[in-house]
Amino acid sequence: MGLKEKILTKSLWVFHLSVGSCNNCDIEILDCLTPRFDIERLGMQLIGSVRHADVILVTGALNKKSTPILKNIYAQAPKPCFVVAIGTCPCSRHMFKDSYNTISALDEVMPVDLYIPGCPPKPEAIIAGLAKLIKKVTRK
């Protein structure tokens, strides 16, 4: 395990991005921060700027208006940066795959490190997913 991984996995700072969701996944992400689940005890914090982020959480089905901005934001993120697809929409486009305004699944636009399917995934699933992400990075 290199220094980079060691530092990176101490406390993941997550940046949250909704590219066309119904808000449920977004609420569940925020729910992780509140007293019941309290993800901050694991050192994870939701931050307001992608420039400080270690992880980008993407929710929602990518649409034509938000995808260019999503790419733009991904380009601004410091690398290495993990991308997590939360909910079925970014994983597989869900029921929106026939829509005229959605483009593709998230992994066709940028590399995705972790998929957390569900509509919406429960906060427990999100926390378990992020724990798996740390395991993957540290190769434990």
Next chain:
Amino acid sequence: MSERRVIPIGPYHPLQEEPEFFKLIVEGERVVDLEIEIGYNHRGIEKLAEAKHWDQVPFAVERICGICSTSHPFAYCLAVEDLLGITVPERAHYIRMIIDELQRLHSHLLWLGLAGHFIGYNTIWMWAWKAREPVLDLFELITGNRQHYAMMKIGGVRRDIKDENYPAIKKMVKELYPTLKMFAKAVNDDPIIQKRTKDVGILSKEQAISFGVLGPIARASGWDIDVRRDDSYALYDTVKWSVIVQKEGDIYAKILVRVLEMFESCSIIEQCLNKIPKGDIETEVRDIPAGEGIGRVEAPRGECFHYIRSDGTNRPIRHKIRAPSLMNVPSNLVTVPGYTISDAAITLAAVDPCYCCTERSAAFLKTGKKILTGEELVKLSQEKTEQLKKEYDKK
């Protein structure tokens, strides 16, 4: 004249179905103009619904909004029942009302928490969301999912509430009362909250009518409308409750309307549980003939409107959906300008965006103009509260 600057808020700003991009145009501290751009969340559900079977549409429209995810299928089912002219068993009506009111509780608590966050009271955020968890637990118990309940069905409900679940609902409502009283008291007693929210972001009754705002925002401006009473659906006319109306139209009134509405919701749920009869939970529907129908439901944010038209085949040929936010959000055009930048965050939040300025980045750049991010905006708002707190402590 001081220099004009632009503050972008958004576009990653998931307000209800539509994350929006607000462009605040400011002179010094004062907001002089506002531009709104939406569409970052447009997924074309109206078109998708035309390709779905009548029975599949409730699942599709549920995915419009995660917070009022029972209002949309509810309004759709009412629209189809309006087309068919059928009645629904009494028990189904009561189950629908219980689900609808539980959803209102969870939605208003969610908003209250975020409103607290925007004025720098993270304690309110944590407390309100903690109080919201038991509601979600109930949903999981009754429907099997924390969000997206899939309870509505043409002609009734998809799932019954089991007898053994009644005590859990009663217990939750009973335990919620003291918490709600605490919130009501906190809002009433705290001089800082009053200072931050009174006489800020005022929407007059005339403006409210012109913009056609709905739900709590209309009621906070003294416009007494509520679909539950006016165009009574389910059995809202058989339970006792009152429509909360405030005259001031400022943020404080909007908070008050929502907090007081939660008490009404609790009372409606309790009455429903006492009145709910045994029996069927659905009327069987075989064919949908040609025709048209309209369903209206009072979602937590206002009237949710569904229009459907059938040509006798197994899918709707037109399904029009009008979510309340489409009418509510443009009212920001008059409520935000004229106040300071630090008030903008809470004013924009007061129309009940699910979720506000914390997490998005400034993707809009204009040369020569100073750019602040939404994060800084929240910080500004929170600093103002700190300032007021200090002043108050000195007194």
Next chain:
Amino acid sequence: MIKEEIKRRLEKNIKDWVVKNPKRIYFTIESKDLKETVKLFYQKMKLRLSTVTGIDNLTNFELIYHFSCDKTGELFNLRVFLSDRDKPEIDSLCDIFESSNWVEREIHEMLGIKFKGHPNLTHLLLDDTWPKNKYPLRKDYSNE
């Protein structure tokens, strides 16, 4: 009561008056009478514009203006047909109330109906790069 008043005042203009049930009333008017009727509804009778539904009927376009009377719970649905399919046009209601602004923009981009006198008839939901003369809610639309 309001039903009778509308019927009395608009006697000449109304066609196909249908009372589907006591709270849902449908009727048709000519597109040239729209503005006058809406002014009467909004200013005199204090009805609220709920929304406007646009429908592509293959041969023509149909707009339904849903007006809600919040005192009685009645919903008056005012139908207007636009027969010119190549160049559908109708008066904008933006100078009467603000609420029609976004509603009309949405119909404009979804169905391609032009609202005469609208102050800002640009894209509301779709991206600015959306191809011209392609309207997703028209029945002849297909994804490529």
